[in-house]
Amino acid sequence: MSGADVDPMLHEARARLSRADKVIAISAGKGGVGKSFITASMAAALAERGRRVGVLDLDVHGPTVPKILGARGEITAWKGGLRPLRSGNIELMSVGFMIGEEPLPSAGGEKMSLISTLAALTDWGHLEYLLIDVPPGTGEEITWLLRALRGLEGAGVLVVTTPSLLAESVVRRLLKLLRDERVDVLGIVENLSYFRCGGKLIRPFGEGAAERLSREFAVPVLARLPIDPSIEEAILSGNFYRSLSEEVRSAISGLVESVETLNPAGR
C-alpha cells in the first residue's frame, strides 16, 4: 500500500493533545475580539488556582500570547521533542519564540502542516488544562482543529464574540460549523461588552448578540468582559494577570470557575 493513509504528524499531534486531562480551544472565527487575551488570562487564572496549565498558541501569523504573558526566551529540544517555555506557572508554546518579529506569509496547506508539526513535537508533560489559542478565520486552522479534536475525550471549544453585529455574524458561522462537526462547545464569552463612565454602564456595540447566539445554539454565556484600559497597561507591566483591574479579574475568575465546573480536570 502507499503511505497516503498515514499522517504521522496529525496522529502524533492528537496523541500529545490527549495527554492533557482537558483541552480547551478558544476560538472566534473573527480577528480582534480578544481571544489571545482571554486565553492568556484564563491560563493565569487556572495557574493561580494551582492547576497545571499549558497554552498552545496556534496564531502563527500574529503570535501574541507570549507578549501578553511577558514570556521571552529560547525553546529547547530534547529526546521527547520541543519543551514549551515556562512563564510563571504556565507552559507556553508559540512560533513567536522561533521567528522573532519576522512575518510569516504562508500558502496552501503550509499552515495546517506547521501547526500539526508544532503540536506533534511539543512535549507538554502532564497537564490538567491545555488551552489552544485558535487564530481568526474558518479555513485551515479550524479544519486542523476539527481533525485534531474529533473524538478526543475532554476536549471542547470556548467561543469568543463581541456585541457587534459583524462579530455575531462571523461567530454564528463558526458555531454552525462546530455544531455540524459535533464538536463540544463549552460556552460563549462576550468580550468588549461595556465600559463604565461616571457611574453609568455604557454598551457602545449594543447588546443581545451573545444571548441570541446562546438561544440559537443552546450554549451558555459564561462571561462578559468590559472594555478596560487596565488590560493594555497590564500587558505592558510585565506582571499581567495581577495588574488587571479587579473587575476584569473577577470576570475571568468566574469564567474559569464555570469552565472547571462544566469540564473538570482529572478525568
Next chain:
Amino acid sequence: MHEWSLAEAVVNSLLSFARKEGVSSFREVELTFGEVMELNRDIFRTAFEELSRGTPLEGARLVIREEPALFRCNSCGHTWDFDEAHKMLSHELGILEEPSGDRESPLHFLPDLARALLKCPSCGSRDFELVSGKNLRVSRVVISE
C-alpha cells in the same frame, strides 16, 4: 534530537493503522524526509527499532529516502538549493538542543517556517515555494500476508 519524536510519530501512526486494518506484521516501511529536516538517519533508525520492539513493526526493513530541497521564487523565478538557503539562516533565531548545547535553526524542526526565516537570495522576496524537500511522509509500507 528531534529524531526520537519523529520516530515516535511514525511508529504510533503505523501501529494505529495496523490496529484499524488488522495488520499483524510489517515487512517494510519506506519513509521520505525533506532535506530541510536535516535528519540524522542513525539516531532515527535506532529510535525506530527501539520503539518498534514487541510490536508488528519489529523486524520491518526500514528504508529512509531523503528528498533534496528546492526553493523557487514566485517573484523573480530564481531557484536555489538547501546549501544556499542554509547560508542565509539567521543565527539570532535558534532552538537549543539538549544535552549537546548546540543551537539549531527552527527550520530544522518546523520546515513550514521557511518564509519567516528565509528570503529569495536573488530579489529578497518571501513569496517563494519550497517545492520539494520539506516534510516527512510515509511513502510506502509492505505488510506480511
